[in-house]
Amino acid sequence: MQKKFFGILADLAFGLQKKQFVYEKLKKNEEYFYFQQPELVKAIQELGLFMLENGIVTEEGVPLAPQNETDAINNYFSKTLDEWPCGKHPHFQNLLVYQENEERLIYLSPERTHYEVTSWCEELAAASQSFNYEAMQGAVYEQFAFVSEEQYVFLRKYIIEHPIINLIDKYEFNQSGKKMGLTTDYMDKFIETAFEPIPENVVGICGFCKWTVVKTTFNERCIDRLCYNNTDNFFHVEEIKDKTTKLRLKPGVMKFMSLPGKDELELYEYCKALKLDVALWPDKDRYDLKIVTSSTVLAVDVKSYFSPYLLAHHIESKGIFKNLQGSERRILVVPDHRVQKKDYIQIIRNILDDKGVESMTMKSLKKIVREEAKRNG
Ligand SMILES: [Zn+2]
Known part of the structure; x- marks a missing residue:
């Protein structure tokens, strides 16, 4: 566009x-x-x-x-x-x-x-330039600048796995951070950057993403259409007790880091189970997953957008796979639950094919991964 x-x-x-x-x-x-x-x-x-x-x-x-x-x-x-x-x-x-x-x-x-x-x-x-979702995500990325690769994986994984935390979680997260060599000051600042108090209009916990459901005029809503489609349309919502002692991820962090992160972690576990050599966010996020087999190195970026056009726009404006090394095979993968429009993948291919990036669904990628694992023996 x-x-x-x-x-x-x-x-x-x-x-x-x-x-x-x-x-x-x-x-x-x-x-x-x-x-x-x-x-x-x-x-x-x-x-x-x-x-x-x-x-x-x-x-x-x-x-x-x-x-x-x-x-x-x-x-x-x-x-x-x-x-x-x-x-x-x-x-x-x-x-x-x-x-x-x-x-x-x-x-x-x-x-x-x-x-x-x-x-x-x-x-x-x-x-939107005027909107702050991307700024929320950006602020967390700024905090990542101060940490090692190992600390980075620890922090990023924590965000993905903890959409809502209570005081005990916060204390334990602080303690784990300390063990990883991060100061209390850093941890406090990190939590303040990524989390916020639970807003008043929150009615419960989303059964799909475990973040917060708020009540609006028309219906209940969470962070993404996926939540609505993958629950009973929020008919049954788990109540949040002691709201005032809890924190949730800021919306921009939930939307751009935590939600797509679930698919990244799931693929990571899938590769682990196949005994493949796999790493999350190599060199602090050159891309999402690096899968090394005897014959090839797969550089995988997971992109989870409702609209393929917005994904296409995102790629055109921000680029993709900028810091590649040697012969890494570049793959953009879209979670299966996103591919509802039948030409979704084709729309992405139209702009990525001539950039040397393969686009596919998670299902297709898993097939490639299984074949590689077989070849590895
Ligand atoms: Zn949700």
């Missing part, structure tokens, strides 16, 4: 998500009134200007863009991109390189009074 348009979409997604959040808070306190979300207003204005600059206009030269917030919500954000009033305009179609035209930002209630953001919108919002 064209870079500037992507940036505007991400800001719109952020504004929509924030507005929904504020609305729910007001509703909870039974003080609903109409309000404008400044971030959303600003992003809608940006969109109008963008359409004008790119000649996406009517015959009279008026930009094909929302007139106001209501118009934006009813006629743009609740529709798929190709249903937008500008959807048929050739200049607009040119923007959508990855044909993400079947996506929409929000679901609108039938009476058009509320909306709920989609998973695509959530992922986009997390990519």
Whole structure:
């Protein structure tokens, strides 16, 4: 997708998500009134200007863009991109390189009074420059700069395995850190960077990812659509006792480190069981897993995105497999539960094939791993 348009979409997604959040808070306190979300207003204005600059206009030269917030919500954000009033305009179609035209930002209630953001919108919002999810993750990575490779694996694994901790966990984590050569000051700072108090609207523990379920106007939600799909839609939610003495991972850390980390650890254990030589995050995260066999070295990066287009965008903007050594075979692997669209892998292949990176599902990678283990004897 064209870079500037992507940036505007991400800001719109952020504004929509924030507005929904504020609305729910007001509703909870039974003080609903109409309000404008400044971030959303600003992003809608940006969109109008963008359409004008790119000649996406009517015959009279008026930009094909929302007139106001209501118009934006009813006629743009609740529709798929190709249903937008500008959807048929050739200049607009040119923007959508990855044909993400079947996506929409929000679901609108039938009476058009509320909306709920989609998973695509959530992922986009997390990519917004103005949003702090990536900053949360970035702050943890900054802390990693001070530790050895061994300490790094210890800390990163802890985050993946502990979405919620209590005071005893915290004490024990501190003690283990000390044994690994990390100071109490460092450990305190690390915990403060990665964890936060449990917010008030949390109703329980997610049966899928073990993080927190919050109650919203439409339903209950956790960190990812996966949680919803892999539980009974949060019908039964385990209660959190003594909320005030517990901490949870910050949302950005949960979303970008802990959640994908589960698939990394699972693959690691799978290779271990096959007696393969496997390491997590070699050289502090050149990539996710290094699997060494008698015939080859597999460099594996696990990427867990709901939308293949966002994954493609992420790869195009941030790059992938930058510090490779020698003849490492580069593999981008997508967890099986992510591959719901039938052309998901193909979309990734379209941009990665000529970069010398193979893209496949976890299932396909495990097959390769089993064959390598057999060859190893
Ligand atoms: Zn969850």
